[in-house]
Amino acid sequence: MSVNGEAVRVGTGTDQTDEPGWEVDPDDDWALAVIATVGRQLRLRREATGMRVCDFAVAVGYGEDLVYKIETGKRIPRPEYLDTADEVLGAGGLIAAMKEDVKKVRYPKKVRDLTQMEGRAVEIGLYEPSSVAGLLQTPGHAQALFDVWQPPYSADDMERMLAARMARQSIFDREPAPSLSFVHEEAALRRQVGDTMVMRQQFERLLEVGRLRNVTLQVMPMLSGPHPGLSGRIELLKFADGTAVGRSDGAFNGRPTSDPRQLRILELRYNTIRAQALPPRESLTLIEQLLGET
Template sequence: MAVDGEAVRGSGEADEPGWEVDPDDEWGVAVITTVGRQLKLRREAEEMRVCDFARAVGYGEDLVYKVEAGKRIPRREYLERADEVLRAGGLLAAAWEDVKRVRYPRRVRELAKLEAQAVEIGVYEGISVNGLLQTPEHARALFEAWQPAYSEEDLERVLAARMARQSVFERSPAPALSFVLEEAALRRRVGSTMVCRRQLERLLHVGRLRNVTLQVMPTSSGAHPGLSGRIEILKFADGTAVGRSDGAYNGRPTSDPKQLRVLELRYGTIRAQALPPGESLTFIEHVLGET
């Protein structure tokens, strides 16, 4: 059905264009509450009822109430349509700059912030391809297999958050990035054959970047310090660092110098035991040829 040339979503889709606000995310709640209040004040200033506004923007009344109450995170198209309908001159649409950060879970925002500041990032990943290296299709297939299952909107939210972290590859000056992946992660069937091929091609592309070192740990290499879980080490321009390992310090991030030295020793041993970068790319090409 169309009204004034715009498609209006059916009642079953009324809640589609938004995300739930994490009540424990204080900053996120504050941002969305402020944006919702601005939307409501602007609508009331135009003397528009909720039902009329909902019809004009093409979304359900229930969603409008939730957005204005600060209980839903509006998507970009919602804010842009509201800006147009309420003749806000770009003020409402501009709120997207703050809203787009809130849509990602707080834990992911914090990780992305650290990655955006790091001058060196080192990661060992044992059971899957690291999130910074995943294609959207590969990441989606992983999230679709998660239990308990994500709702469609939550799936889109975590997928967008994961892809947003990959902006680290666009930074200038570029950080030094090193990755060690297990052979099993390369061979694991995630998604269709085409999804697997594109993921391997993505690894080859990233592995050839000048600021990236990509290594493969063959299954035949035997035991090594990474078998207890993932290891991540981020170093910053001021000389500080943060590290985390699934198999140490309860998996929590640490900046303690002694604990960091342990993680660096483990990561260094892993890199020494893995295939050299050139041989690793050849290995990935071989797996791609078998896929």
């Protein structure tokens, strides 16, 4: 369970099922293999010390049901669980070291794939018509968007999705820095997402990122008239080896494409959108104005 967003350890009875940890996606073969390996290592280490599941559960402060699920590869352990298990079993850091492997699979597969592509890209161009781009969202903004998703996310999925979205933003720490271009609709920026503080923090984040040397941030004014992006989101990623991948909600069934002809179409549309949007300096001025209005 959780209180005010913080994970709280629950009792140690075997009837506890809603405990800290993440469910494994049954369609994610790689995640299943990793978590099965981690669970097996935990079980072998526990058995080598002669501890029964019930005793181990008491020692780590979690329920027996969670211990069984983790050891059988049905539950993704949280980092604090591995830290505590390492200490209880005297593993000397070997169990805690598995946090790096677990970290890679705690996010949904589609998010990992996207993060991997963004991590390799040397150029990213993104037109976002309906909201702030995920790479630029603050935690509060992202949380407000997830809160209204239908059907509703479970608390477990909510936490995973939010953590995954924030993890993608490590792209801003890369060296050498990739070239990033964003175009947002003014109407999307004006939409009330979260409370006043969430709105202010989001505008401040946009201004912070928009002033980075490797980032071009533009706003499409509401009075701009029709443009090629009205059919949906456009994303273009270019890689160091000269290859690229693109996707648009309004083209090629919304599927990612690396076909040169289709990429030229998406690039033409994106460049036309950029030409119609406000220049970067005027865009930042508009965002400053929106910040002042909140």
